[in-house]
Amino acid sequence: MTDQHLKTSGTHRFIQSPLGALFETGIFERIKSQGLYMEVASARVGVAALAARGDVRDFLLYLGGDLQLDSQLRDRIYQFLVRYEHIKRQHDTLVQTT
Numbered sequence: 001m002t003d004q005h006l007k008t009s010g011t012h013r014f015i016q017s018p019l020g021a022l023f024e025t026g027i028f029e030r031i032k033s034q035g036l037y038m039e040v041a042s043a044r045v046g047v048a049a050l051a052a053r054g055d056v057r058d059f060l061l062y063l064g065g066d067l068q069l070d071s072q073l074r075d076r077i078y079q080f081l082v083r084y085e086h087i088k089r090q091h092d093t094l095v096q097t098t
Helices: 008-017 020-024 026-052 056-063 071-098
Strands: none
Touching: 008 020, 020 026, 020 056, 020 071, 056 071
16 A cells, blocks of 8 residues: 655745744734735726726726815826826737737
8 A cells, every 4th residue: 555645735834934934923914914905005096097087087086085186286197097098908908819
């Protein structure tokens, strides 16, 4: 009869090691949480940009931002919205062709 047993994965061994214990500290948890917050915030901005369709006022409303902005900042937001829409179209085209 052959010797059959399960092998412990490298990931599991690492997590159980003293070095892996660092990943269970409060500091690491805060870093992970901050990264998740930034990811969600970025996704929210992207959705707002698509929904606004180039309209700065709508974009700010979707995000709950201040509508009383100076013209220079409004112009920068508008430029962002136009660029984002262009990049999104390029991405969608690439995805459809592959």
